[in-house]
Amino acid sequence: MIVLGSTGSIGVNTLNIANKFNLDVEVLVAGTNIELLNKQIKRFNPKMVVISRKEDISKVKHHNVGFGQDDILKAIEESSSKTVVNALVGFLGLRPTLKAIECRKKIALANKESLVVAGKFIDQTHLSPIDSEHFALWYLLQDKKISSMTITASGGSFRDYPLEKLEKVSIKEALSHPNWSMGNKITIDSATMTNKMFELMEAAWLFDTRNLNAVIETKSLIHGLVNFEDGSSTAHIANASMQLPIAYAILGKCDEQVLEPVDLVKVGSLEFREIEKQRYPIWEVKDTILNNLDLGVVLNAANEVAVSKFLNSEISFLDVSKISLAALEKFSNVKTNSIDDIFEIDKEVRVYCES
Numbered sequence: 001m002i003v004l005g006s007t008g009s010i011g012v013n014t015l016n017i018a019n020k021f022n023l024d025v026e027v028l029v030a031g032t033n034i035e036l037l038n039k040q041i042k043r044f045n046p047k048m049v050v051i052s053r054k055e056d057i058s059k060v061k062h063h064n065v066g067f068g069q070d071d072i073l074k075a076i077e078e079s080s081s082k083t084v085v086n087a088l089v090g091f092l093g094l095r096p097t098l099k100a101i102e103c104r105k106k107i108a109l110a111n112k113e114s115l116v117v118a119g120k121f122i123d124q125t126h127l128s129p130i131d132s133e134h135f136a137l138w139y140l141l142q143d144k145k146i147s148s149m150t151i152t153a154s155g156g157s158f159r160d161y162p163l164e165k166l167e168k169v170s171i172k173e174a175l176s177h178p179n180w181s182m183g184n185k186i187t188i189d190s191a192t193m194t195n196k197m198f199e200l201m202e203a204a205w206l207f208d209t210r211n212l213n214a215v216i217e218t219k220s221l222i223h224g225l226v227n228f229e230d231g232s233s234t235a236h237i238a239n240a241s242m243q244l245p246i247a248y249a250i251l252g253k254c255d256e257q258v259l260e261p262v263d264l265v266k267v268g269s270l271e272f273r274e275i276e277k278q279r280y281p282i283w284e285v286k287d288t289i290l291n292n293l294d295l296g297v298v299l300n301a302a303n304e305v306a307v308s309k310f311l312n313s314e315i316s317f318l319d320v321s322k323i324s325l326a327a328l329e330k331f332s333n334v335k336t337n338s339i340d341d342i343f344e345i346d347k348e349v350r351v352y353c354e355s
């Protein structure tokens with residue numbers, strides 16, 4: 001298989017699964033963590049490696065090293081692997097997703113931004129999501145009348161902070177997720193609840209429904225619930241690890257133990273909370289967005305600009321959601337009729353948010 005983003009949180013978990021199930025790794029794609037990449041090369045012996053910067057090529061211990069977006073696309077095109085795991089972060093994952101689909105590869109998609117911005121133009125025939133909530137919903141689906149689906153949120157780094165302290169939180173505090181160890185961008189998205197907004201959009205595309213909601217479950221042990229017409233609900237429970245969703249996305253099915261089962265007695269109790277608009281201002285636009293998924297590209301571009309500014313100490317934490325909400329208002333009439341529109345709108349929104 002091809003692993004895009006092999007040195008990240010999902011990439012490392014993917015290689016753990018490759019190790020466990022003895023899977024062949026043909027291509028590794030990474031950014032700037034060359035030290036970890038070299039360890040992965042030694043262990044998996046890929047035919048090709050692609051990194052983000054030309055100047056790092058000499059540090060990579062491999063005879064066939066490319067760099068940049070074009071080489072990522074070329075590696076996908078020229079590989080004989082049937083599966084691409086896309087664990088790149090952000091909008092830069094979109095072209096590789098489209099290329100994998102064009103090459104008729106099976107795509108195991110962690111890069112949720114691909115679906116958020118361009119779900120309308122993504123052929124899902126050979127696509128499996130790598131996201132704990134969507135794996136949970138898929139796991140629970142039965143041939144019965146469904147009334148709605150619920151995904152859970154941890155509440156992120158600031159779910160227990162006094163509201164008046166949010167203005168002054170540090171980057172370090174924002175990056176302290178209560179339950180998951182993930183990359184920086186998604187950890188900030190969890191703290192603002194933008195990750196859950198993305199996941200509602202992702203679920204809308206994957207399950208073709210708008211009867212979707214989200215609730216905070218503070219331990220991240222329940223990942224999703226399916227609510228049936230008859231009044232019953234089923235819940236997916238698993239320890240907070242991405243290895244199970246990754247194993248299923250790559251293998252299709254799995255009867256071997258991947259995780260320790262949840263010990264309910266040790267867990268003791270679970271706590272559920274409403275997602276409050278005061279703490280998570282982005283939740284104001286939940287219905288607007290679910291009723292107009294074309295807004296995904298606007299929210300994503302604005303959020304990427306804002307998160308990057310926050311992580312560079314240019315704006316405060318609360319400004320992240322303010323920038324996204326302002327962009328959604330400015331571009332409220334956006335219409336996407338082609339994949340080219342997506343790239344065009346993405347650019348326009350970035351220019352607006354940078355100014």
Ligand SMILES: NC(=O)C1=CN([C@@H]2O[C@H](COP(=O)(O)OP(=O)(O)OC[C@H]3O[C@@H](n4cnc5c(N)ncnc54)[C@H](OP(=O)(O)O)[C@@H]3O)[C@@H](O)[C@H]2O)C=CC1
Pocket residue numbers: 004005006007008009010011029030031032033034051052086087088089090092110111112113130131132180181182183184185186242
């Ligand atoms: N982490 C999780 O548990 C979950 C993540 N996701 C989604 O999965 C995706 C990945 O998340 P996560 O693993 O946390 O993110 P990370 O930031 O941990 O990893 C991102 C990966 O992409 C690589 N990368 C970044 N820029 C480039 C570039 N220009 N060229 C090539 N490679 C690049 C990084 O390389 P390097 O580090 O070497 O610079 C790294 O390998 C995101 O879309 C996220 O929303 C979804 C569900 C759960």
Ligand SMILES: CC(=O)[C@@H](O)[C@H](O)COP(=O)(O)O
Pocket residue numbers: 131132133152153154155156180189190191195196242
């Ligand atoms: C592991 C995973 O799927 C993440 O998307 C997770 O859901 C993030 O945590 P939050 O629930 O805090 O957004």
Ligand SMILES: [Mn+2]
Pocket residue numbers: 131132133199
């Ligand atoms: Mn998730």
